Amino acid sequence: MTEHLLLIVGACVLDAAFGDPFYRLHPVRLIGDASSLFERPLFALGLDGRLGGVLHWVLVVGSAFAVWLGVHLGLEALHPGLAFAWDLYIAYSLLCLRGLVEQGWRVLRDLDDLDAVREHMKMLVGRDTKPLQRDGMVRATIESLSENLTDGVLTPLWALCLFGLPGLILVKSVSTLDSMVGYKNARYARFGWAGARSDDLVHWLPARLSVPLIAIAAIPLRGHPWLALKAPFLYRDRLPSPNSGWSEAACAGALRVRLLGPVWRNGQLLTNDYIGDPDWPADLDGNDLRRALMLMLICYPLALGVGMVFASWGLVVAM
Template sequence: MLFSAHVMLVVCACLLDAWLGDPVYRLHPVRLLGDGSQLCERWLFRLHLQGYLGGVLHWLAVVGGALAVWWGMGTLLGALHPWLAWLWDLLLAYSLLCMRDLYAHGLRVYQALGDLVQARRALAMMVGRDTDSLDQGGVVRASIESLSENLTDGVLTPLWALCLFGLPGLIVVKAVSTLDSMVGYKTAPYQRFGWAAARADDLVHWLPARLSVPLIMLAAGLMRLHPLTAYHTARRDHGHLASPNSGWSEAAFAGALQVRLLGPIRYRGELRNQEYLGDPAWPADLNARHLQQALKLLLSCMALAVMIGLGLALLASGWR
């Protein structure tokens, strides 16, 4: 029962995500995590717990509260019928996986490239940088950067956490990512308060970020791109980003596609001269064909990740 229920949960959640995409409803768990984070933050700030201790308490309260809600509701439903608890898990798993949503964001940019204004608007839903002054090459480059970065934290870590550790693993990963996006900043008032959220996010994505490189290499090989170049570029250029994790998949994508990514980026009117990922001989002024290749590479990576995840789910079921 445990074996079949866990594997069935993973399969059904992936199929629902592929078919319907990320569901939109008021009580979406990520939205509730955000609401809970803000409520807890305000309470701790009123108590003047704005330092490291407050940040740790905030992290424990939100992550622990999310797990408690999942367990409590599952226990209540399970007392009525075991399959009600399983359906509760399925709803959460489907809501927290967002593989199709990532691909859909990139596809919307690709489909809008004929209208630069629309393409910039579609890109603005994916990135935090200024998009109003980007030309088509800049729009494509930023899209590929977002797709490749989010392959790790938006696909690999949540999916494999679900496969290995079940719903608790997926809930923890999504709670950690949500907290990092809300308080994991180095600016006031979160320099110390957000430390726990930022470090936890670095930790949970550390291994999947590095495993993304052989995954991208395999996908690139299947697509007859440049798998060895992806490896060498990731190994050489991953440190160009401040994040300890983001550079691995971004640099691997740059190598697989043989394009330059990053470079000068404008945030809130301020120009930041980021180093390029990739060889100087590769193009940085990208076009629709490059984004189309990136989307196909992303799909290949997702398909391989699901296959690996199912293997992990089978192993996890055997351990239980």
């Protein structure tokens, strides 16, 4: 019990202190490499449909588990402290509580230099950034912060708290698979089905739990907690994802601003809809982005508190 709680707290402290490490052999990059490695022979064998995609899913997720467990057992045979250090390193590497906010702060810092902001936004969004003006960049950054609150923070953190390191490895492997093959194009529409659907599944509950979390976080900011609770039920369907609309709409309500707006990708207009009531402002500026960043910063310790409750509950049930 103590080791599990120490792992959670230690990984969060390391992430808060140092942020997400960026280097070639980062575990997430290695999972992406495994995805590409296993994809090529499956396509060469003609296994480019759903069956091949399921096999690909098993190979990628299974290899991630195998590498972690193999090293863990080898180090444990030498000394239990070495095995714990390995687990702590993996947990720290797979959490990204600080990195997301850092990207948002870079956008805020350089908001008067639109070319610099467009470079920063390449790390945050997948849409075309050239058509975006200042207000559109702020909206897109807030959207990315609120969407990744679920994908990058809540789901991994709560998986670690409830299911230990295997749960964290599973959700990060699934998220990486979705980013690698979860596209609705000619190559991946069927092959990427397992990756995309499993990603929807693992984020389903955290996405919905993000709504009360954001509403609570809005209170000390003198935001709009009631609108944060209400907006997702009105506007979540403005996004095609079954999950991302919940936290984005909750954030829009908490700040009482409109998000989304014109979104271009590969030169094509995907949507012109907004998330939020028509009388909420959409011409956003640095103050709105600053409020959104503060909202995220308040959400993080709240999420950790909820996670520790989950961890205690899970440990009691396990006993």
